[in-house]
Amino acid sequence: MGEAIVITSGKGGVGKTTTSANIGTALALLGKKVIMVDTDIGLRNLDVVMGLENRIIYDLVDVAEGRCRLPQALVKDKRFDELYMLPAAQTKDKHSVTPDQVKEIVTQLKRESDYVIIDCPAGIEQGFKNAVSGADRAIVVTTPENAAVRDADRIIGLLEGENIKSPKLVINRIRANMLKSGDMLDIDEICQVLAIDLIGIVPDDEYVIKAANKGEPTVVNPNSKASIAYRNIARRILGDSVPLMPLEGKEGVMAKVKKLFGLG
């Protein structure tokens, strides 16, 4: 029986889909059988980032409504044998499935895999409830901006109510030069406010956008900085203790991060 991890944030555009695609792919790279589920009904784009759009036949709503069997809706990745995706419906809205239906589907997928990675829509309503209903663990994604941190905090509060134990934090789109100049929220400060374990920091990397446009997850290219960050997150999910990658950040920041992560 696998484990279901929801990737959530509250705020839109902070990198949930990017993180889902890359963690999913990185876990597959490490030899795990992974099924990614896009629950952003009406605004699906995990398929686009993965470059699998043209292989979709059925979707999540089709499964929930019994128009097809679950295995028929799974799209196999073009790079990895053990990587699959269950796409969201593009033409419906988030009310076309219920949390119970998603939970049932995720439970079935867990039986067939090591990890189910659930890409959550923005917001705190039905879409969020759908996405978290079947999850065992959660990764909360934020960027170093006040509004994103505020929403992440809100989500962490809601996750506590959803019976999801100790969510982990990913801080995405960190810019070393802005950290240095003090124009960006400190990693340390974010961790203090949110008070959950940091599982990774991902630099802002142009390659992420380039890769997304090619329909290829960033982690496939071992040379980009973001790729290394995502691979490290995947290893930490498996329980390895991997030190946080060095960023040319403000003096002392890395030491603090390591300490927060229990590595220093």
Place this chain on the structure above:
Amino acid sequence: MMAAKHHVTIKGNKEGLIFLLDDSCTFETLLQELRYKLEKTHQKILTGPIVHVFVKLGNRSVSESEKQSLIAAIKSKGNLIVQRIESDDDDADQAHDHLFIHKGIVRSGQTFECAGSVLYVGDINPGGSIVARGDIFIMGSLRGLAHAGSDGEESAVIAASHMRPTQLRIAGIISRPPDEWGFDETHMDFAYLNEGKMEINKLNQLHKIRPDIREYKGV
């Protein structure tokens, strides 16, 4: 006069008389009507042997001096002895003098409310609020909103080991710290009202500024 509306109802039972006092009018109106009834309308029933009186205040909570003036008004009839003055609000009043101890994190979108004073061990995050009828003491960071004396008690204080609030409120007074105070964080300080204006001072001055700070029961 105020005869149109009855704020004072007098009933008898085997133990004595029950004075049911309305809790929606002002205390002044209530007292006037009580005196009026005792002197004029109910004169007959209220003369004779000694009678025990039980006063019920409904949801009204009264101060000690208000209580004394009620007793004085009733005692002015020599045969009436006040046995008890009860308010439904007494439970809440007791809570008011109670210091509650809590631990956790108040996150964005969450509100922590307390019927008395609170010692909160943990942080209040931006977008979160802590509201108490009495004082608020935070062992942690106050980054959200804190409202002490939420029922209007102007002597209430807000203290925090680390104070970087988005907003502070005491009774009806609102303050936005960085804009109004010129600094955005403090350590081991408390906020209080001085002649209706919010001020901040070191915690070691609390005993001077609020020497009569409530003695907590049940701590």
